[in-house]
Each structure stands twice: as structure tokens, then as C-alpha cells.
Amino acid sequence: MTSSLNLWLIPVLPLAGAAINGFLGKKSSRTAVTTVGLVFSGIAFAWALSVALRFSSVDLPYQEFVAHWIRSGAFSADFALYLDQLSLVMLLVVTGVGFLIHIYSVGYMWDDPGYYRFFAYLNLFMFFMLTLILANNYLVMFIGWEGVGLASYLLIGFWFTKDSAASAGKKAFIVNRIGDFGFLIALFLIIQHFGSLNFTQVIAQVQPISPETGSAGLLTAIGILLMMGACGKSAQIPLYVWLPDAMEGPTPVSALIHAATMVTAGVYMVARSHVIFERAPMALMVVAVIGTLTAFFAATIGIAQTDIKKVLAYSTVSQLGYMFMACGVGAFSAGIFHLMTHAFFKGLLFLAAGSVIHAVGGEQDMRKMGGLRSYVPWTFLTMGIATLAIAGIPPFAGFWSKDEILWQAYSSDHGSWVFWLIGIITAFITSFYMFRLLFMTFFGDYHGAQVDPHGQAHAAHGHDDHGHGEPHESPIVMLVPLMILAFLSVVGGLVGIGNRFEHFLAPVFGSGAVSEVAGETASRVTEYVFMGISVAVALLGLMLAHVLYVSKPYLPQRIADSLNGFYTAVLHKYYVDEFYAKLFVKPLIQGSTTILWQGVDRKIIDDTVNNAADGARHVSDEVRHMQSGNLRSYAGWIAAGSALVIAYMIWMGVR
């Protein structure tokens, strides 16, 4: 037995940081808050690294018991941690990227009055996310699941005095809740049929079950319900609507939570439950279909957006769709691979976007940017690397993972050329809109307002300005994380060469995860051909974006005008939010007002209480006549009453 890794330190340290900053931060100096925030998350990252270094000497899967929780009859769920290759990957990603974003936030949020609160919330988020990843049973995972939702709400609505931010926070939490409903039902089903929520026990019980044929069955139900939860947390159709609104939060939040970590919790959960999904082909199909559709759908919306963060938000939704597509065709390790590389380049994209926004003094509309290449060279460099990565151009990270997904989508047992085709088209669109973003922001002429000394254009940024006359580069504390992430975006994909990543995760996903090169050389050739097609498609997107936004910038407007109606629909995100409002929100509010408030609360509850009081008053009005002051009537009552009593007693005696 290996000695204890003391895994519990990894989640608890950020929690301690959150507590200290939360309670004491208001009165502390900026330096103190920074130190606490960075130290605790830094140590967590360091510990995770040390665990990784000791990884080969540990028995896997490694479980660590922390405390008793629920013991009820045959069912038990404890606070316990679980470590295997999958958790390790997630752990390193979360702590690493998280720590980098902490460093970045020091620079970004320096002038914000809520500085201490931000770090407290950020650390709190880390705690919950780590709990989610390291849990050894679904219930503790659910604690983390809900907790990251809470942290997300707090951070999205960080500038809560702004109506739109507060509403966005609420929207995120509520839409998440809808997904959680499905998740909970799935948990109930698991408890009922497998008697436990422990991963090892569930896996052991599910393993012998043969794959369900047809579309019915318990595992299919569980799978679909779990997917519902994932749709909420990871912003897939139909519950993706909260993610674009979540851009109201500060940019580091968008980077950490809505790009790198929280939204990937759904993917992690699906990967964790792969034994269930593998035995429920229908559920897998549902996952793949949802993922693919979402990827395509969100990409099309991204084309028309003008807010730099919104483009990135839809891009996130789209890339998450890729991950789910991977899981849906059984290629779980490919999905996790893309999760990792996506954390690098999407995190970088958001941080760089934050740097850009900081540079132009709070403006987020890309049409007011342009030509920033010369003003913010480092930001441009890192963002360029990230864009190349996301577009899938080798040898950057995104190419390896996205290509793996597309290949698996075609060749896996559960895959189909349809998925591949839609995936390829989406890749083209992705490349197009990402380069569109790059070109609009960094090339051409600067359209922005001159940033005057008192920072008029602060829009949603809420960020004090430095009073410079023109866009300026970010401080070094913000640039260093950018550079580290850029480095990772370059080399991060190389772990996938030769299926090394897959082999690393093989003990988790078993041999059923990936159809090991079935049919050796023939499929090899096909694989290379597909690789070539995806590269070509990515370059095509780049060229198209270049044409439209650099060489012939008058073209986009003409195209938009000619497509008119369709373009407006895309611009307005296909009116999905309005549709939801009309279908769900309005009837709910209406029903609540008429039925619940006026009907139940006023009529039934209030009236009952009032009528009870009135009734008591009326009864007492009648009864008070008994007290007439007339002695003889008193005597009469006494006599009558005693006669009754005597009669009753005689009757009882006679019986």
C-alpha cells in the first residue's frame, strides 16, 4: 500500500485561502490579499505537481478517505478522494491554468474595489472544482458540481450593481439548475439500481452488463439524464443560453470558469461515467448528436458577433460540442485531450482578450478596434498563437486534439461520416471566425476612441483607466501567464503523437474506448488524408477571413446586406433567448402571478387566515349572549349541563 498522498490538501488549501480573503480581506492591504490568494492556489498547484511526479509509484486507482458522511442502511457515501489518470490530467489542468489566471488577475483586477472579494471567490471556485474532480463518488462530485455553479454565479455577478451582470448570474445559475434536475434523477436511478454512488462500486456493477440493444433500458435512461446535467453545466443545446450572458463577468472569470474548467466539468463527468455510456448506445448517440449540433450551431452564431468576448463564448460552446462529440462516439480520451488543449488556448484567448480590453480602456466591440498589432505586440503574439491553435493548424495544440476527434468521429464503432462532415465544416467556420476576430482586432486601422485621461469608454469593464492617450500594453504580471499559456498551446498537443495520451488514459477507459487501429495500414492512410483535409480547411478559413477583413474590408457589409434576413437572425443568435422567454419564462411568471400569488397566496392562504379570525369573532358574538348577568340563566345552563353529564354516565354504565 502506498503512503497517503494527502490529496485532501489540494482542495482544502484554496478553501482556506477563500476563507481568509473572504473574512479578513476587506480590511487587509492589496498585497496581503494577493499573497494569500496566490500562495494558497500556488501551493495547491505545487502539490498537484508533486502528486504527478509520484504518480508512477502509486497504486491506481488511488482512493483516500477523508471523513464519514452518509451511512444509511446499505447505502453509504463518504467524503473520499479518488485519483487515477483521468483525475490527474484534470487536476493538473485545473490547478495549473487556475494558478496562472490567479496571477493574471492580480494585474487585471488591481484597481477594482472588490479586489479581495474576487480572490476569495476565485479560491472558492478552485476548492469546488477540485472537489468535483477528486471526488470518489457521485455525491461528493455533485457537491463540487453545485459549488462551481455557485462560484460561477458569484463571479458572473461580480459587479452586481449592474443589472445586466446580476441577471446574467441568475440566468447561469437557474439554467444550470435545470440540468442538475436531470443529473439528480440519474443519481437516484443509480442509487436505486446499484445501491451505491461510489465510482468503483458502480463500475464494478455495470461492467458485467451487456450493452443495451434498442433504445430502452436503465443505462440509457441514466446516460441521457447524466447528459442533461452535462448540457446545463457545459452549455450544450438546449441549455447553452447562459454562457454568452456570462461574459458580463470579469475576463479572468471567463477564462477560468467559462473556458478552461467549470464548463468542462460536464465532459469530465461523462468521461467518468463512460462504463454506463458504453453500454447504452442510444445514450451515446444522443451525446454525439447534441455535441455535434451544438458545435455547428454555436459556430454559426460566432460568425456574426461583434463583441470580442461573445465570439469567444460561442467558440467555447462550439469546442465543448467537439468534446461531447468525441465522448459520444466512444473516444473519451480524445475528448479529454481536447479538453486539455482547449484549456490552454481558450484560456489564453480570453486572457489575451482581457489584455486587449484593458489596452483600449474597456471597449469590447471589435468594430472599434483594429490595428492594435503595433500597440500591444506581446498580446498580439500570444493571441495569434492561440488562434492558430484553435483553428487546428499544426503543430499547435488544437490540431492534434481536434484532428483526433474528427478521426474518431469517422472511424469509431459509434461514429459515422456525418459527424465527421459536420465536424469538418464546423472546423472551417471556427477557423474563419477566429481569424476574423484576430484580423478585426489587430489589423487594419485603429477605429477606437482615443482613450482620454479620465477613461470615458469603460463600458462593461468597470476598470479604472491609466490615463494614457492611446492603447497600451498590459503590465508584466498579466503578460507572463499569457506567455506560459502560449507555450503550452504550442507544445501541449505533442503528447498526443503516437497515441501516447490515449495509452496514458487507457487504464481508465479500457480497451473499449478507442477502436485500436482496426485494420492497420488502410485506415492509416485514411487517417492521414483526413488530417490533410482538416489542415486544408483551417487554412481555407484563414484565407477567407483575410480576404474579408484585411484585403477587401467592404465585402462583409455587402454579404450581410445580401443575406439580410438570415444575417439578422444569426446576429440575434437565432432569437433563441426570445424563444425561451416566450415559451418558458413568460408563462411561468404569468402563472406565478395569477395562480400562485393571487389564487393561492391571496385567496386560499390569506382568506383562510382571515376567515378563521372572522369566524372566531362571529362565533364569539353569538356565544357572548350566554353571559347575560342573569343568575337564573346561569343556573339553567348548569342544570342542563349536569343533566347531560349524568345521562352520559348512566348510558355508559348501562352499556
Next chain:
Amino acid sequence: MVPLSYYLVLSGFLFACGVAGFLIKRNIITIFMSIELMLNGVNLSFVAFAAHWHVLAGQVFVFFVMVVAAAEAAVGLAIIIAVYRTRETLNVDQVNLLKL
């Protein structure tokens, strides 16, 4: 031999007369006397049962009833006197200050 039931009927009749007087009469003192009549009726019942079941405790109880009746009569008549002093009447219908 007199059956027990005869005694009980007589006792019940006395009690009933006492209740009737309690309800019909208007003079406070007469009402009081009806109460005494009721007590007497009950006493008879006690003694009859004591003799029937050969339990002497019944007669002891009658003794106590009489003692209590005496105390009650004393206090009650004192109250009547006090009421008479203030209301100048012995008519029970005129003692109605408790009227709402």
C-alpha cells in the same frame, strides 16, 4: 323488605325537586334552600348504598357532606347578607351587574 331502588327513587325525586326549585324560584334564600334539598337527597342515596353494600364509609361520607353543607350555608348566607346590603333586594333577577 324495602328494595334499594325505592330509596334511590326517593333520593332522585328529592334531588329533582331541589333542581327545580333552583331554577324556578326567585328568592335567593329559597334557591339556597333548594340546594340544601339536593344535598339531602344525595345523602339519602349514600346511606342507602352504605346499608346495601355493608360499607360504613358511606355514612362517614354523609357526615362529611353535612359538615361541608354547614360551612357552605354559613358562607353563602353571609354573601346573601352582603348582597342584600348593596342591592336592597332578595330577587335574584336584580343581581345582574355581570351583564355584558
Next chain:
Amino acid sequence: MVSVHLILFLAFGAVCVAGAVNLLAQTHPINSALSLIAVMAALAGEYLLLGAEFVAAVQVIVYAGAIMVLFVFTIMLLNAGVEERTKGSRVAVLFGIPGMLLGSILVGWVVLRHSGTEAVVAGALPGDPKVIGQLLFHEFLLPFEITSVLILIAIMGAVVLASKPATSPAGKVE
């Protein structure tokens, strides 16, 4: 079978009944008081028939001799006159009398139906003072003592209640 016991019972019983009815019928309280005395005397006779000598003696001495005398004195002191007709109580007439009638009929019916014919032998259980005294001072000692306290309290209460109210201070101004 007619026996002396029965005849005596009926005789005393008749006096009881007549006295009780007369109590109700008379309008002047003194007449009612005297009827009540007659009832009590007859009851003393009944007690003797049942062998309760001590109780009969106490009945005559305490009840008829002391309590009723108290009543008569009060009637005399308060100069109670003939009852006047005043507005009665509907409740008393509507509920009380039927209730009482019902109760008594019920009692009578039950008693007569269920008691059977077990008879009470005259003097079967002698209630002589000695035996009663032993009971009083052994099993019933506590009630006895408490009753004596009760009488004391009653005396004090009666004295306080019936005493002349203190004259209100006239003050210096005449």
C-alpha cells in the same frame, strides 16, 4: 310483602315528598324553610330505618337544628317578603326544567329496571357512633382534619363577609 319496614318507609317518604313539593309551591321563604325542616326530619327517620343512627342524629342536630335555624334567622333579619314576579330566565325554563325532568326520569327508569329486588334489611349495618368514630379517626383522619380547617375558614369568611362595612372616612370637610 308488606312489612313494617315498608310502611314506615312509605310514611317517611310521603312526608319527604310532600315537604319537597311544598317547598316549591310556597311563595314566602319562611314557609319553604319550614317545609325543608319537615323534609329533614323525615329523612332522619329514613336514616334510622337504614340503621344509620349516628347520621340520623347528626342530621337532626346539625342540619335541621343548626343550619335551618340559620336560614330562619337570615329570613327574619332580612325581612324577606313574598316573592315578586320578575322576568325570569328563558334558559332556565327551556333547558333547565326539561333537563332536570329528563335526568330524573332517566335515573328513575334505570334504577327501577336494574336494581332488581335485593332488599335492604333494616338495621343490617349498625352505624353506631363508636364504629363511625373509629372510622373517622383511622381511615378518614386526613379528611376529618381538613374539614375542620374548612369550617374554620368558613367561619372567618362568614364573619368578614357579613360584617358591617367600614364607614368611609369623612374627611375634614363636613
